Amino acid sequence: EAQVTQNPRYLITVTGKKLTVTCSQNMNHEYMSWYRQDPGLGLRQIYYSMNVEVTDKGDVPEGYKVSRKEKRNFPLILESPSPNQTSLYFCASRPQQGSTASYGYTFGSGTRLTVV
Amino acid sequence: SQQGEEDPQALSIQEGENATMNCSYKTSINNLQWYRQNSGRGLVHLILIRSNEREKHSGRLRVTLDTSKKSSSLLITASRAADTASYFCATGPYNNNDMRFGAGTRLTVKP
Numbered sequence: 001e002a003q004v005t006q007n008p009r010y011l012i013t014v015t016g017k018k019l020t021v022t023c024s025q026n027m028n029h030e031y032m033s034w035y036r037q038d039p040g041l042g043l044r045q046i047y048y049s050m051n052v053e054v055t056d057k058g059d060v061p062e063g064y065k066v067s068r069k070e071k072r073n074f075p076l077i078l079e080s081p082s083p084n085q086t087s088l089y090f091c092a093s094r095p096q097q098g099s100t101a102s103y104g105y106t107f108g109s110g111t112r113l114t115v116v
Numbered sequence: 117s118q119q120g121e122e123d124p125q126a127l128s129i130q131e132g133e134n135a136t137m138n139c140s141y142k143t144s145i146n147n148l149q150w151y152r153q154n155s156g157r158g159l160v161h162l163i164l165i166r167s168n169e170r171e172k173h174s175g176r177l178r179v180t181l182d183t184s185k186k187s188s189s190l191l192i193t194a195s196r197a198a199d200t201a202s203y204f205c206a207t208g209p210y211n212n213n214d215m216r217f218g219a220g221t222r223l224t225v226k227p
Binding site: 041 | 149151156157158159160161164204206214215216217218219220
């Protein structure tokens with residue numbers, strides 16, 4: 001089944017304790033992206049990647065890191081989480097623009113992160 | 117910053133009625149997409165309309181695009197309780213940025 005898998009689904013952590021949210025896709029998509037969703041603010045892009053070893057900042061990159069060492073994986077790293085990073089996080093992937101397939105995003109199920 | 121803005125923020129209708137949601141955007145686009153999100157879950161891609169298209173259909177969904185007004189609408193006909201969800205429009209990708217989503221319209225369909 002074509003899917004984006006992110007883990008964990010729920011995470012409660014303390015301020016300052018480094019954490020990683022994993023994301024993996026099995027569709028050989030070039031693009032991967034991380035979004036956070038907060039009430040009243042919709043989805044805001046954190047980072048995206050156009051291909052292996054190519055990443056770029058979205059609208060709210062502060063406090064986050066990403067890496068794209070393999071095409072299928074795009075982990076999100078919070079080196080020193082703070083309470084304002086409490087949010088619902090989504091990983092998504094899509095094929096390259098211009099391919100014959102629709103380049104709508106396929107989303108993971110989400111990670112609800114609470115930083116106390 | 118958000119590119120698309122959906123209107124209304126919330127919409128409540130009876131089953132069987134039609135639901136119309138609107139999206140306005142600020143800059144030129146190559147395409148516009150609509151997504152659905154059931155409560156707390158990942159977004160699901162519904163339909164994509166390209167900038168040179170004016171209308172597109174998919175089942176009970178009808179999307180229109182007016183590039184002169186920088187707006188799009190999503191019509192769900194003969195709504196069902198299962199259509200209860202939030203609906204988002206998304207535009208892009210842009211030259212050095214990826215797709216951007218609006219804040220969404222929360223649709224409630226009462227049985």
